[in-house]
Amino acid sequence: MMRRPAFISVATVVMLAVSMASSAAANHWNHDPGHNVHWTNSSPSFPRGYVYWADLTGPEWPVYSAAIEWDRSTRLDAVYVGAGSSCPSTPHCVTVRQTALGTSCSGTLGQTNVSYYSATGHLETSTRVDLSSACSTSSASKRRTITCHELGHSIGMDEQRTADDSCMVDPYVTPHTLPSAHDFQSIATVYNHDD
Template sequence: MSRRTRLMTLLMPLCLIVSGALAGQSYAAQSVTAVYYSQGHAITVVTKSDGTSHVFVATLADGAKTPPAAGSGAVIMEPVECSIGGAYAHGQLCGVNRVRWSGWHPTIYFIDYTGADWPVYEAAVVWNQSTALNVGYRGPWACPGPGYNCVDVNALNYYDDCGPSAPPNTWVGCTDYTISGLTIVDANIRIDTGFTSNLANNQKVTCHEMGHALGLDHNVWNDSCLYYAPRMSTTVNPNWGDFAMLEDIY
């Protein structure tokens, strides 16, 4: 993969909601630590009683706006200088503070429950071009077993929320993960089929969500599927900056 001249860095907030929450899940007993709003996205951090954090990264539907969650502080993410070619790590964190799956050159399996409209296999093949980690594809119920890094990918017409700050019918993709310290210990992806589009747009959304599950934030350039509005991206694939950032994280 060629290395281009390092591009000027621009602020772009996290894209998709990360959430494995089930329909009707209550957050009353948990503390909403922060809510971040940016163009087309809402990110909520919920601190759990065991000290871990549950992060919800929501990619909002076109025109959707969500109010701040009750009792939380709504803030706008500020620019940081931790970009590589327009790509950011999760939360725009820098250096050793970046969130990642554990281990050297970890393997992350994407378990596909979606169906033919959502090209999870094709996106996994592309992400597996990274030399920083291994990305595997498996069919339904095919996680190798306990202790393996498996990310379920589901596509349904959802009527539940994607964290406290993204109500039903406002989000396209929802990737949620649990973080212990700086380690991702669990992640899930939900795609709302109520916003199903053509195959190319569906692959952009799939690639985008899978990038978040690997530990990436948004890319500021539209030649990446991690562009803040994935369906406005000019490609179904990551760009060189996304792969370079994975090298830096892992």
């Protein structure tokens, strides 16, 4: 297991499935003002919000390198957990896996299922990232964008609807493979508190 402090995620998606712990849809994403879905900082080992990403994908998915980019955030601690390892703290563990989401890499490229507590906005263990097995032979750039985008969702980020250089831009097929300065500003705002 390799500890990587302060990172969010990297991936591209055409469809986002949201499994919420309550019906408070307005509290769902963090690019819009007032939305505060986030991981807690309830551990003395992590003074900021924190998350473990358990990578169950194969070598074709750049989960580790995408995680490094999200790790540049100053308000979120993240731990990359490689294949064959498990999260030491299940309440903050996001499973990242490759799965069948369609027959081609033109429909659903990735999917992040997010659960959170409506009263606090805290993400919970059942948060999971699925990367489409149909995209596993796509270009390295496309796989990196998909991974960046989906990991971003797993920490509470929404699609951006502006002309930004972010992997979180909507529409989902974008040449951008990294989080942008705006993404990091959003993270700093949402994770800038103690809980």
